[in-house]
Amino acid sequence: MIRVDQLCFSYTKHPFIEDVSFGVESGEIFGFLGPSGAGKSTLQKILTGLLSRYTGTVRVNGEEAGHHGEKFYEQIGVDFEFPSLYEKLTARENLRFFASLYHKHREIDTLLKSVDLLSDADKKVSDFSKGMKARLNFIKALLHDPQILFLDEPTSGLDPSNARVMKDIILEEKSKGKTIILTTHNMYDATELCDRVAFIVDGKIRALDTPRSLIMRRGASSIAYTYIENGSEHRAEVPLGSTSEDETLCRLIRGNKLLSIHSEEPTLNDVFVEITGRQLQ
Numbered sequence: 001m002i003r004v005d006q007l008c009f010s011y012t013k014h015p016f017i018e019d020v021s022f023g024v025e026s027g028e029i030f031g032f033l034g035p036s037g038a039g040k041s042t043l044q045k046i047l048t049g050l051l052s053r054y055t056g057t058v059r060v061n062g063e064e065a066g067h068h069g070e071k072f073y074e075q076i077g078v079d080f081e082f083p084s085l086y087e088k089l090t091a092r093e094n095l096r097f098f099a100s101l102y103h104k105h106r107e108i109d110t111l112l113k114s115v116d117l118l119s120d121a122d123k124k125v126s127d128f129s130k131g132m133k134a135r136l137n138f139i140k141a142l143l144h145d146p147q148i149l150f151l152d153e154p155t156s157g158l159d160p161s162n163a164r165v166m167k168d169i170i171l172e173e174k175s176k177g178k179t180i181i182l183t184t185h186n187m188y189d190a191t192e193l194c195d196r197v198a199f200i201v202d203g204k205i206r207a208l209d210t211p212r213s214l215i216m217r218r219g220a221s222s223i224a225y226t227y228i229e230n231g232s233e234h235r236a237e238v239p240l241g242s243t244s245e246d247e248t249l250c251r252l253i254r255g256n257k258l259l260s261i262h263s264e265e266p267t268l269n270d271v272f273v274e275i276t277g278r279q280l281q
């Protein structure tokens with residue numbers, strides 16, 4: 001669905017996006033994960049044809065993003081960081097207006113209901129909270145039932161229950177066969193949603209794989225346990241693959257002397273730091 005080869009781009013004289021290549025299969029959720037300023041939004045803008053002064057090739061749904069034809073946006077839905085809505089119009093009027101730009105569109109009330117905005121449909125967007133605007137901007141991207149969705153930090157700034165609603169809709173779109181490219185600096189979202197993740201730092205892809213494979217690269221998870229001995233509490237750790245060789249642990253288990261035990265899974269953030277030397281947030 002998307003094929004990017006040797007992409008280079010810069011806002012200034014200094015190179016920024018350098019030699020980026022990757023592909024996204026139809027029906028896949030593909031994530032750009034990286035800290036603020038990494039170039040995630042820039043990549044989204046190039047893929048959606050908003051920045052065209054790049055070198056290399058950026059094929060999206062069979063067209064070159066930098067000089068696409070008229071039909072390009074019929075198959076693409078875009079939800080960028082800053083909502084692009086008409087503040088003086090109501091939520092429903094906004095959706096009606098944007099719907100009129102397309103040949104076909106989904107039912108407006110169904111979309112409003114899906115993000116719990118139906119009862120606010122006739123309020124002016126200027127009276128909406130940041131979270132309500134984010135939800136409205138999100139369904140605006142779904143309005144024309146596009147084949148490819150570009151979502152820039154879709155859950156950013158939302159409370160956990162609204163973030164959940166958003167993530168469920170994203171997964172539902174995937175189940176309908178849509179291709180989704182999202183950016184995030186949230187490792188939990190990336191781990192949960194993405195089939196594959198690209199680690200982005202300073203305009204470059206530093207790793208690209210499934211979240212599971214990236215996490216496995218860090219090696220085995222470990223077990224941490226605590227116990228009391230000689231009147232004081234101790235803590236120890238042992239790799240999951242060698243618990244039976246840990247004599248202290250075996251002795252504690254045999255004597256029912258463990259105070260606590262739990263597994264320590266590496267997170268995508270741990271892997272990110274290890275590979276890139278940078279924190280996500």
Ligand SMILES: Nc1ncnc2c1ncn2[C@@H]1O[C@H](COP(=O)(O)OP(=O)(O)O)[C@@H](O)[C@H]1O
Binds near residue numbers: 036
């Ligand atoms: N229009 C612009 N002109 C010049 N520099 C920009 C512009 N937009 C973004 N940048 C710079 O490009 C870098 C990447 O920005 P961005 O793609 O928004 O990162 P991210 O989305 O990963 O936080 C930042 O250093 C940012 O300041």
Ligand SMILES: [Mg+2]
Binds near residue numbers: 040041042081152
């Ligand atoms: Mg951004």
